[in-house]
Amino acid sequence: MARKSPEVNAGSMADIAFLLLIFFLVTTTIETDSGINRKLPPMEELIDPPIIKERNIFTVVVNKNNDILVEEKPMQLRDVREAAVAFLDNGGGVGDEACDYCQGERDESSSDNPDKAIISLKNDRETSYKVYIAVQNELVAAYNDLRNREFERLYPEERMTYVEADKLYTDPRTSPKVKAKIKPKIDVLKKMYPQKLSEAEPSKTN
Amino acid sequence: MSKFKKKKDGGLPAISTASLPDIVFMLLFFFMVATVMRDNTLMVNNTLPAADQIKKLDKKDRVIYIYAGKPSARYQDKYGDQPRIQLNDKFAVVGDVGAYILAERATKREELQNVLTTALKVDGETNMGLISDIKQELRKVNALKINYTTRIGDYTQNY
Numbered sequence: 001m002a003r004k005s006p007e008v009n010a011g012s013m014a015d016i017a018f019l020l021l022i023f024f025l026v027t028t029t030i031e032t033d034s035g036i037n038r039k040l041p042p043m044e045e046l047i048d049p050p051i052i053k054e055r056n057i058f059t060v061v062v063n064k065n066n067d068i069l070v071e072e073k074p075m076q077l078r079d080v081r082e083a084a085v086a087f088l089d090n091g092g093g094v095g096d097e098a099c100d101y102c103q104g105e106r107d108e109s110s111s112d113n114p115d116k117a118i119i120s121l122k123n124d125r126e127t128s129y130k131v132y133i134a135v136q137n138e139l140v141a142a143y144n145d146l147r148n149r150e151f152e153r154l155y156p157e158e159r160m161t162y163v164e165a166d167k168l169y170t171d172p173r174t175s176p177k178v179k180a181k182i183k184p185k186i187d188v189l190k191k192m193y194p195q196k197l198s199e200a201e202p203s204k205t206n
Numbered sequence: 207m208s209k210f211k212k213k214k215d216g217g218l219p220a221i222s223t224a225s226l227p228d229i230v231f232m233l234l235f236f237f238m239v240a241t242v243m244r245d246n247t248l249m250v251n252n253t254l255p256a257a258d259q260i261k262k263l264d265k266k267d268r269v270i271y272i273y274a275g276k277p278s279a280r281y282q283d284k285y286g287d288q289p290r291i292q293l294n295d296k297f298a299v300v301g302d303v304g305a306y307i308l309a310e311r312a313t314k315r316e317e318l319q320n321v322l323t324t325a326l327k328v329d330g331e332t333n334m335g336l337i338s339d340i341k342q343e344l345r346k347v348n349a350l351k352i353n354y355t356t357r358i359g360d361y362t363q364n365y
Contacts, residue, residue, distance in 0.1 A: 010227065017230040024237035033263040033325060035355035043345045062334075077361065125335030130255040130364040132334055133354055137257040137361045144259055163259075172264055199341075 036136055038199065055109055056116045058087045062135055064126035077134060084142035086110070088117050088193065101150060101192065114146070118196045139197055147189045155185055162189050250275035250292050255330040256359030263325060263353055268318050270310045270349075272303065274336055275329025289332045291340065300336075303343040311349075323351045330364065 060080070061069040068075050070083055091102025093112030102113065111117035119139055123132055144163050151162035158165065165182050168174050252275050263269060273292040277285045281297075291298045293306045311319055324344055328337060344352065 010224070013227040014223070014230055017227055017234055021230055021234045021237065024234065024241050028237055028241045032266075033269075033327075033353075033355050034260040034358065035263060035325065035353045036257055036259065037261050037323070037351070037353050040341055040345050040350040040352060042348070042350060123334045123338075125333060125338065127334040128330070129328055129332045129334060129337060130330035132337075133255040133257055133330075133356060134361040134364040136354070137259050137356075140259040167262075170261065170264070 056111050058119045061122045062127045064124040066131045080138045081142050088114050114193045120198045122200045143195050146193045251329050254357045256363040257356040268322050270324050273327045300339040304347045307347045307349045323353050324349050325353045325355045327355045
């Protein structure tokens, strides 16, 4: 029993493992990308395009000098969100087209209801991508602001905003039970303020 | 009974480092599993614009990436300084985008082929003309879900 069996020297094992560890530490990228999701219109042209009233379209143009024109009037970027909210939330429709949850001014020259309201974003070929994204961001923010407001009004028991609820819903770590609970609420809000943001093909430069 | 008596030799025993490799291996396996190797070397400048109304792009297996921007400094003598498209590891022209999307789509699993998103990683200094051309190409191959990849920040950083 006194005989010792020979042992493999494992002293350098730690060094080897450390080396590998450091390599993988350096090459790891855990962060995920994030950005603004958009859906492009399909290629087929509609044979019979629906007639849309002029007042239900909110035109935003970013020209080649990166100036922003909202409804043909120049505007600073910081005012775009407010203008878009005012347009979407106007609720000027009557009868079937009335909007009972809108808190806007019910101006007759602005949109009937959020379902009819369309934001049309146009750009020039020489518009800078940065400015374009900034405008997109503000327009999405307008929708999110309105959805947040209504979400907090309709579902105060959730104690969160629409954006937080949506984030929770898309998070893969959220349990299916929680998802099933918030899904109908998100759908209600999406129906109340549908995101109708059209990106037209760019205008010609000359 | 002195046979089973513990020997006291005085002084502190050295801390055993025998379990150190195990700990390190555990960490190693974690990072090996979590690692996503960068499969594309960027050949274009890629300072993404800032935005804060963003959604996360989870599930990397259902994303196709398109890069665009000015060629980086080391490629500028060869390719000029006009913004260009990069697909995989090569510079490409607008006409290649459609074929690239179709090829990438074919490599994905069948159940994912309809839910693919195209992530546009475009440098902030690019003109919209190039992006519009890419969008037209994407519409032609019916890749309609896109994501303008941005970094997180306030919109005022874009000026």
